[in-house]
Amino acid sequence: MSPPDAATPDKLAEYQTKRDFSSTPEPPGVVVENTTGTLRFVVQRHRATRLHYDLRLEVDGVLVSWAVPKGPSLDPARKNLAVKVEDHPYVYGWFEGNIGSGYGKGDVVLWDDGWWEPDPEYPASADPAAAIAAGELKFVLHGHKLRGRYVIVRTSRGGGGRSGRSRDDDQWLLIHKKDADAVAGWDPEDHLRSVLSNRTNPDIVAGTPGRWPAPTKAELRALDTMGEKGQWTVAGETTRLTNLDKVFMPGRGTAEPGRGTAAPGRGTAAPITKRDIVRYYAQIAPWMTPYLAGRPVNLNRFPDGIIGAKKGFWHKAVPTHAPPWIRRWPNPRAGTDETREYLMVDGAPALVWAANFAGIEIHPWTSTAANPDQPSYALIDIDPGPSTTWDETLTIARLFRVAMQQLDLVARPKVTGQRGIQIWIPVRSGYTFQQTSGFVEALSRTVGRVVPELVSWQWHKNERRGLARLDYTQNAVNKTLVAPYSLRPAPGAPVSVPLEWDELDDPKLTPDRWTIRDVLPRLAKIGDPFVAITGVEQDLPAL
């Protein structure tokens, strides 16, 4: 629980009055209580009227911010001008995106982040708020790009202008000290990519999906030749892998899970080991980037595979034993009995860690960590009942295709890897979950009226007479659908795979057609159909 600090209600007033939250992708945010024990810092690269970098330090529940035109550096010779700007809300520290209009118009990437501390050698900086008020803060950054000891010091504080104090006059200098982390000649413009999504500023404007680096051949070889357990380094981060040869799922077309074992070594019939799962998630990382980057993630875990245990369990909290490089998101509004720190996947290493943690199914939030109340997609979920045939599921999906054409909406379907089909509709910034769920409900009911013999609106499963359900209720904060390219817990390890619309007419299509073994070849051949919905900003029509 994090009640706003009642004594300082105005900290974010300036931030909030400058923005229209029904159209900006930026979050409104509140003053939060720190529950992580460390202070967060972020640097955002913002191409506004003028290119600048925003340095933000968490102090007393908000991000105290400076705009640094030339950007922070590791080079102690550079004395960088920094203009102090209004405090930003804590969740802003995960924001990246395109501010289409209004204040701060331009594109933002999360250029660096990590934790910071007051420089322990300077007692005057031990109380950061007081030190900043006094005009000089000495601090240490622990980031991905920025590291080491810094000082930020005020050089002039307004009052000179005719109209009294102007913000632009609140000028400071940001200097990296000569320490072990200093690098002469280091220029931030040589390191442009987001630490969240690996995108550049132009990628954000163009709606180009980010791609985390894939493991190299040498890295994959190291995994293939590893024994039952060992340390595996991918993209610079090391995970301790265990039980690599444990069978997690039987192969296709073998005995039921839990009874008998699969015949080894024959194509799709070969059983799936934890090594296969770790390898898959490392290799699929580039393709999952646009659906996971910047979002809290819930894991459906099967620590002993699906053999003997048909049901997994939901794991939301990042366990304390997770390595320090695992990115955590403290939900600023977690209730007293709710998960506080969520996993944020930021590359192949985090997926490898999650796979080793037996997180077979990955479910990202529909909203981002920066703005948990703003959905990025409206989601249609066709959930077949026990007596729904695959033909009938396809009939319903094709009706949604007609609806998308009629309503002129960009959307794509995906098979769930189990029995259903979902349709993902990207939406512009500013929608609430109430609006997306209202839209999907109205649309689903219109479709349902055309095929009343196939669809039931009964809440309880046993009252649906085996019919399909069109589930619009997943359009809510912290309710999730399975990620594109996530594995599913079933024999053969089927995958939830995005489709082109005309694949709904392919007689060979089945909801679990693709497995851990043939998704990567498919991607190499036809690419990711969901690229068509990435970065699309569209209005939902009134129904």
Place this chain on the structure above:
Amino acid sequence: MARPVWTGSISFGMVSIPIRLMPAVKKKSISFNQIDDQTMSRVRYRKVSEATGEEVATEHIVKGYDMGAENYILITDDDLAPLAPAKSKEIGLETFVPADDLNPLMFDASYLIVPDKTPKPYALLATAMAGSGRVGIGRFVMRQKEYLAAIRSDGTYLTLSTLVFPDELVDIGTVDGFEALDDVEISDKELLMAKSLVEALSEDFQPSEYRDEYRLAVEKIIEQKAAGQTPVFEDAPAAKAKVIDLASALEASLREAKEARASHPSATSAAAKKPPAKKARKSA
């Protein structure tokens, strides 16, 4: 930090738990000032005498209880002093009752109970109460008034709600309009329909989906006016016609698909998408 509204202890049996009460709710309604639109100055209330029209000084304002017909009995602070509840720093828990026994209409204001000084007895009570399905009932004195209170635990945190006294609840028998219910007859069929409607709309409560849309809209108007803009009102969507279009388009596509299948089982129709040639395998 917000200031506690009350500091003291919860006592029950031999145990005393030092605590602070913090407000659990922060009301966010927007308040306006009254302005004279000719002078643009604030409008103030003044306390004036009905007899003279003159303002009355605070020290001359006393309490009068209305006996009707312009008769008042004057009550002085001295009259009330002996009745004031003894100042106490204790919430005495008298009994633990099943939560369902409490009429929800009795709940008044809500507070968070925060452990003060030593957390252990707090944690003990919170844990002991968890899962019992019971709430603690007790009395305490806050701001010179005695309150009835219910204390609840969710396993970790204790909360307190003040309760109105039962005789403050309006007696349903005294409210006009309910007597019309006496003669209503309901058929089984009607009941079944109503029940299925309730079930169709049943879902888990998602508090985060509800917000004060009116307040947000007022805030937006204020913001726009402050920025020198004319407020823009978003019209309620009036596009009902689209539903009919969409429904007929869906019907048409379904008909086309069926006709294509019936007349040309092996041919591909340009308009209708070809259904799978044979029934696809049903997967696990």
